Amino acid sequence: MAPVYLAMKNSKLEPIVIATAQHRQMLDQVLGLFGINPDFDLDIMQERQSLSGLTSRLIQKLDEIYAANSFDATLVQGDTTSTFTGALVSFYHKIPVGHVEAGLRTDNIYNPFPEEVNRRLNGVLSTYHYPPTESARGNLLREGVPSDRMIVTGNTVIDALLWTIENKAGATSSFREKFGLESGQYILMTMHRRENWGEPMRNVMLAVRDILDSMPEMKLVFPVHLNPVVRETVYPLLKGHKRVILTDPLDYLPFVSLMEKAALILTDSGGIQEEAPALGKPTLVLRETTERPEAIKAGTALLVGTDRKRVFQETIRLLTDRSAYERMALASNPFGDGKASLRIAEHLELVLG
CATH class of the missing domain: 3.40.50.2000 (Glycogen Phosphorylase B;)
Structure with a gap:
């Protein structure tokens, strides 16, 4: 999501960052690398946390933020528990959800667990879908997602990788x-x-x-x-x-x-x-x-x-x-050209007006 944030900062959009900190140590160094300061930091992580406990804490804390603020849209990425709960709370507040990296499927609800179900539920909760590939787009079409609600973007992880290699090569x-x-x-x-x-x-x-x-x-x-x-x-x-x-x-x-x-x-x-x-x-x-x-x-x-x-x-x-x-x-990379984040920001500018 870091390159999406950077693309939005360079647009007419105003990104508000909610960090759930589901993995505290893994999060902080990425925020520092890309120069991102969260507007809200839930610091939710507990040792040996269960999925049920994590989900309930996330819903409660996110609901407090959404009740106290006015957002035009929510962006979530991938298939984590934070992604699912973010989409769910946004839905409860009738705020449209955009799902980055949408449409990935294994068609086995227990593999990977719980990610497969998280992303399927996001497919139902989301208004806008950003599949990284044509294959992912095909999965969404088969599930009944309207074609005018999605654009194939490539994957933002490639954007982040290429940005890092270009800007931090000396290190x-x-x-x-x-x-x-x-x-x-x-x-x-x-x-x-x-x-x-x-x-x-x-x-x-x-x-x-x-x-x-x-x-x-x-x-x-x-x-x-x-x-x-x-x-x-x-x-x-x-x-x-x-x-x-x-x-x-x-x-x-x-x-x-x-x-x-x-x-x-x-x-x-x-x-x-x-x-x-x-x-x-x-x-x-x-x-x-x-x-x-x-x-x-x-x-x-x-x-x-x-x-x-x-x-x-x-x-x-x-x-x-x-x-x-x-x-x-030497096989070619099927996951994008490093411009996925720009496509997402441009689409949000268009649909939000």
């Missing part, structure tokens, strides 16, 4: 030097989704050990999510390995730096499936389904699930088969 190399990482000599990994908690995540950690045993020159960098459930699986299996670097979640700028020069990426993250192709990085998706089939179709990403043997085999194949690697690295 990126220092982050890799800090960890002693050379270009192409490390795998970057993220894994945190609820459907992967427990045995699936354990299987992947064992696969990582197998990969490093087979590739003695390769390192692994893993910024580990702060959720204790994730850490209780990751650290016992990977901590202490001499070629594994476990860190707390990284700020956006150093993470972009690590993506730039990684050999490949292992992830269950949605956004990274879009960012990595813009940097020419083959991506193995540690999930059974993806709401970004464009990446799979374009050949920039491959679904490998969480089976230990398959994760190992596909990673080794890419690291040892140059032709297979280059097919993924």
